[in-house]
Amino acid sequence: MNSMILGRYIPGDSPIHRLDPRTKLLGCFYYIGIVFLANNWITYALMFALTLGLLPLAHVRLGFFLRGVRAIIYLILFTVLLQLFFTTGGHVWWQWGWLTVTSKGVVNAVYILCRLVLIIFASTLLTLTTQPLGLADAVESILKPLKPLHVPVTELALMLSIALRFVPTLMDQTTKTMNAQRARGVDFGSGGPIKQLKAIVPLFIPLFVSAFSMADDLATAMEARGFRGGDGRTRYRALAYHRGDAVAVVLLVVLTVVLIVLRTH
Amino acid sequence: MQPVIDIQDLSFRYREATTDALKHVSLTVNPGEWVAIIGRNGSGKSTLAGNIIGLLEPERGSVTSGHVTVSGLPLDDEHVWDIRARVGIVFQNPDNQFVGATVADDIAFGMENRAVPRAEMQQRVQAALSAVGMTDFAEREPARLSGGQKQRVAIAGIVAQAPDIIILDEATSMLDPAGRRAVIDLVTQLQQERHMTVLSITHDLDEAARADRIIMLAHGAVADVGTPAEIFTRGTELAANGLDVPFPEQLKVALRARGVSVPDDYRTEKGLVDYLWTLRSTM
Numbered sequence: 001m002n003s004m005i006l007g008r009y010i011p012g013d014s015p016i017h018r019l020d021p022r023t024k025l026l027g028c029f030y031y032i033g034i035v036f037l038a039n040n041w042i043t044y045a046l047m048f049a050l051t052l053g054l055l056p057l058a059h060v061r062l063g064f065f066l067r068g069v070r071a072i073i074y075l076i077l078f079t080v081l082l083q084l085f086f087t088t089g090g091h092v093w094w095q096w097g098w099l100t101v102t103s104k105g106v107v108n109a110v111y112i113l114c115r116l117v118l119i120i121f122a123s124t125l126l127t128l129t130t131q132p133l134g135l136a137d138a139v140e141s142i143l144k145p146l147k148p149l150h151v152p153v154t155e156l157a158l159m160l161s162i163a164l165r166f167v168p169t170l171m172d173q174t175t176k177t178m179n180a181q182r183a184r185g186v187d188f189g190s191g192g193p194i195k196q197l198k199a200i201v202p203l204f205i206p207l208f209v210s211a212f213s214m215a216d217d218l219a220t221a222m223e224a225r226g227f228r229g230g231d232g233r234t235r236y237r238a239l240a241y242h243r244g245d246a247v248a249v250v251l252l253v254v255l256t257v258v259l260i261v262l263r264t265h
Numbered sequence: 266m267q268p269v270i271d272i273q274d275l276s277f278r279y280r281e282a283t284t285d286a287l288k289h290v291s292l293t294v295n296p297g298e299w300v301a302i303i304g305r306n307g308s309g310k311s312t313l314a315g316n317i318i319g320l321l322e323p324e325r326g327s328v329t330s331g332h333v334t335v336s337g338l339p340l341d342d343e344h345v346w347d348i349r350a351r352v353g354i355v356f357q358n359p360d361n362q363f364v365g366a367t368v369a370d371d372i373a374f375g376m377e378n379r380a381v382p383r384a385e386m387q388q389r390v391q392a393a394l395s396a397v398g399m400t401d402f403a404e405r406e407p408a409r410l411s412g413g414q415k416q417r418v419a420i421a422g423i424v425a426q427a428p429d430i431i432i433l434d435e436a437t438s439m440l441d442p443a444g445r446r447a448v449i450d451l452v453t454q455l456q457q458e459r460h461m462t463v464l465s466i467t468h469d470l471d472e473a474a475r476a477d478r479i480i481m482l483a484h485g486a487v488a489d490v491g492t493p494a495e496i497f498t499r500g501t502e503l504a505a506n507g508l509d510v511p512f513p514e515q516l517k518v519a520l521r522a523r524g525v526s527v528p529d530d531y532r533t534e535k536g537l538v539d540y541l542w543t544l545r546s547t548m
Contacts, residue, residue: 226350
């Protein structure tokens with residue numbers, strides 16, 4: 001479980017790692033947006049070439065990306081089959097009752113597949129090369145303009161960073177509680193799904209109780225160290241844009257223009 | 266000399282409790298002094314610590330009548346945050362007081378709260394890291410630290426704020442013997458180098474033995490005050506308060522009963538061994 005949430009980040013010092021987390025977060029969203037500009041072979045080929053080109057630049061292996069694809073393979077298959085069988089138009093190649101496979105359906109299915117894979121690649125690249133804490137800082141910085149509207153941005157960011165910091169602590173606590181219950185004869189992970197679910201319920205109650213007492217201790221410690229809410233605090237951690245971020249922005253703009261020119265109108 | 270902590274007639278009762286957790290407690294701590302507060306569970310030790318920095322709102326006693334004074338400031342709504350800036354407190358559970366996502370972030374937390382400019386913060390974080398010998402751990406996450414290392418980070422966070430007083434609220438009780446010793450040695454060193462006042466609330470009589478003065482609490486009231494040597498010679502009284510007399514002290518009492526002369530001051534086990542094996546030596 002631990003590796004699922006925290007192990008995704010791969011420490012490194014590549015040009016992609018060094019990008020400001022804000023650039024990466026916004027860039028990833030923007031990239032997902034412009035994936036939808038691609039609508040013919042040449043534009044999809046361009047997107048793939050560019051995305052795969054980022055891999056060596058980020059010093060991560062293709063395997064990590066394929067693992068990301070594998071995680072949602074059923075969702076992908078479902079969407080692709082939906083496109084394949086229910087798109088009308090073009091030559092009818094195969095028909096069985098109300099299911100038809102048309103030439104247009106095949107093309108659409110392949111496009112959808114490309115689109116999903118590209119989106120997974122982009123978001124995997126973001127999480128592989130950006131520390132969760134960096135993402136929390138980025139969210140805070142991006143939401144800052146909402147502060148005059150009384151959105152508690154600083155508190156939200158602090159909550160996010162404390163939540164991240166407590167993930168391993170709560171994992172430890174879960175393991176301890178499970179072991180304590182195992183020692184008294186609880187059997188996790190056997191029997192049907194209903195039985196397994198039932199074994200987990202008594203786990204949650206001690207876990208909640210300890211989480212609340214942890215929260216109480218933490219609040220006391222924070223107050224003792226002078227925490228009086230988010231206003232008027234300074235930040236130890238600061239984000240700064242560098243040259244690489246400018247390069248990334250220029251690249252994305254160029255890519256957008258090229259896509260608009262090459263796409264089928 | 267003006268005491269750095271001055272508590273006069275402090276009583277405290279938790280909400281919905283039937284008896285007072287603290288009953289008319291009066292005590293003073295002098296600047297640079299190391300005072301240990303001992304007593305069994307429920308004797309009011311931690312309640313006292315919480316009251317010194319206003320973490321528990323006293324219902325009657327000090328606050329309205331100004332009876333707790335810390336660094337010359339009365340504990341009231343107006344001064345409570347100034348007092349917290351002058352007192353650093355290390356709590357019992359190393360995990361539940363670690364706020365930052367990394368060591369450096371955690372050390373900076375208190376300074377962030379007091380709006381210290383960023384450049385100064387970076388300097389003070391570095392200085393605090395080297396003061397507790399954790400420079401190589403600046404970017405580590407708390408999950409990758411031992412309990413003793415986490416407590417050292419908590420102390421570094423205090424060092425960075427340069428307070429007058431350090432309170433150890435059973436800070437070593439969840440550590441292994443090596444971690445315990447490292448934390449106490451560190452606090453001893455800081456006390457001597459920076460002339461800090463230390464108030465240690467503890468079950469561990471070896472830790473209490475380091476103190477200049479021991480205050481024993483029982484049932485929310487001060488039961489006894491004295492130097493470690495004075496307190497430890499009252500064996501039966503300690504036992505009545507649920508505390509074990511340290512082994513060297515037990516040995517001294519037994520030796521005295523057999524007519525062997527032993528020193529009155531407190532000795533660690535090793536100190537006593539050294540004394541004993543040189544006792545008959547004529548060289």
